[in-house]
Amino acid sequence: MVDLRKREEVRGKLRRVSVGIAGLGGLGSNAAVSLARAGVGKLVLVDFDKVEENNLDRQYYFRHQIGKFKVDALAENIRSIDPSVEVDGFNLRLERGFMEKPFNDVDVVVEALDDAEIKAAFIEEILSKLPGKPLVAASGVAGYGSSDNIKTLRLGNLFLCYDEHAPSSEESVLIAPRVALIANWEANLVLEIVLNGWLSD
Amino acid sequence: MIEVNGKQVEWRKDETVDGLLKRMGYSFPIVIVRVNDRVVPYTEFSRFVVPDKSKVNVVRLVSGG
Numbered sequence: 322m323v324d325l326r327k328r329e330e331v332r333g334k335l336r337r338v339s340v341g342i343a344g345l346g347g348l349g350s351n352a353a354v355s356l357a358r359a360g361v362g363k364l365v366l367v368d369f370d371k372v373e374e375n376n377l378d379r380q381y382y383f384r385h386q387i388g389k390f391k392v393d394a395l396a397e398n399i400r401s402i403d404p405s406v407e408v409d410g411f412n413l414r415l416e417r418g419f420m421e422k423p424f425n426d427v428d429v430v431v432e433a434l435d436d437a438e439i440k441a442a443f444i445e446e447i448l449s450k451l452p453g454k455p456l457v458a459a460s461g462v463a464g465y466g467s468s469d470n471i472k473t474l475r476l477g478n479l480f481l482c483y484d485e486h487a488p489s490s491e492e493s494v495l496i497a498p499r500v501a502l503i504a505n506w507e508a509n510l511v512l513e514i515v516l517n518g519w520l521s522d
Numbered sequence: 523m524i525e526v527n528g529k530q531v532e533w534r535k536d537e538t539v540d541g542l543l544k545r546m547g548y549s550f551p552i553v554i555v556r557v558n559d560r561v562v563p564y565t566e567f568s569r570f571v572v573p574d575k576s577k578v579n580v581v582r583l584v585s586g587g
Contacts, residue, residue, distance in 0.1 A: 348587045435587035437552040444554055444583075445563045462586035476556050476579055483581065490586035500586075 331516065332360040338515050339363035341427035343415060343443060345370070345391040347495055348459055349433030350381035351504030352511075357399045359512060363407040364399065366392050367423050369414040379497040417442055421450040429511050432458035433504070437489065448479060455480065455519065457510045461487030462503050465496050471506060480514065482506045526578045533574045539567040543580065550582040 338361050342349045345368035353364055368391045372382045386394040392410030399406055411423045415434075420443050424430045430447055434440050440458065447456045461471070461484030474481040482503055487493075513519065524533045526546060537545070539555050539562055555562045556579040562570045572578065 344587055346587050433587055435585060437583045437585040440583050440585075440587070441552050441554055441564060445561055448561045449563070459587070460581070460583045463584070474579075474581065476554075476561070476581070477559060479554075479556075479561070481554075481581060485582060487584060487586075489584035495586055 334516060335360040335512070336362040338429070339365065339427045340429050340431060340511055341365040341367070341424040342431045342433055343367050343420075343424070344433040344435060345380075345395050346376070346433065346435055347379040347497075347500035348462065348504045348507065349431070350391070350395055351379075351501045352431055352433060352508040353395055354381045354398065354402065355505050355508040356511060357403055357406045359508070360403075361406065361511075363409065363427075365409045365411070365423055365427050366395055367411045367413065367415065368392055369412060379495055379500045415439070415443065417446070420446040424451065424454070427454075429455045429457065429514055431507050431511060432456060433507065435490070444479065448477070452478075454478060455514045457482070457507045457514070459483070459503050459507055461485070462500050463488050463490045463493040463495055465494075465499055468499070468502060471503065473506075473510060480510050482510065524572060524574065524576045524578060527580055533572075533576075537572055539570045539572060542572055542578065543567070546580070548580055548582075552583045554581040554583060555579070556581075 370391050372386045372389050372394050382394050390412050392412045396408040396410050455478050457480045459482040470484045474483045557576050
């Protein structure tokens with residue numbers, strides 16, 4: 322049985338929360354959909370890319386969306402799930418020195434970028450320019466299996482969903498189960514930060 | 523002494539983040555380094571001197587997203 326009162330209490334809190342997501346690939350698209358289903362009130366989505374056929378093996382897009390900008394395609398998918406979720410899409414490439422710009426006003430930032438160097442630059446910039454803002458990041462998405470190696474590493478305001486032994490995407494493949502697992506790990510961390518009051522730590 | 527990823531390590535005077543990474547044998551191309559409460563930007567690895575009694579975290583980042 323579902324406790325409706327508890328459900329409404331949680332959804333009521335999430336309704337007032339905004340989450341920014343940098344990168345709308347396997348991590349970002351799956352995390353965004355999960356957060357929308359959970360009832361997060363506002364999502365700020367940032368990516369410069371278009372949906373390609375080879376994204377469909379792990380990213381939350383559909384065949385008829387090939388060629389569309391990811392920000393538009395994902396906004397469309399979220400609207401089909403829950404039209405009351407506010408979606409702010411930024412169709413842009415994050416530039417070093419200005420990476421924090423779209424995320425100034427969100428409650429929690431999710432790093433869902435692909436390239437390790439850009440990940441590191443983004444993490445450095447968010448932590449230094451938006452002090453106090455919780456940042457959820459991930460590393461070790463590639464491959465399959467070894468789910469038990471995934472851990473959450475907390476370093477101040479950085480919550481890193483992390484598998485220190487995982488191969489990079491250049492050494493291995495990106496496949497749906499592990500990508501979706503880590504995307505949802507990130508989304509689940511966002512809920513923990515918001516609902517357990519970790520924001521004020 | 524300093525603590526690096528939970529391990530007790532001898533402190534060396536004037537050692538930079540770069541020096542410490544070398545000494546520890548960390549050869550990962552991309553890492554996040556946190557010294558006490560601060561994430562040290564990559565551009566400062568060759569100048570940032572690790573103080574005695576520091577708590578250091580080195581996290582390896584790999585591509586994929």
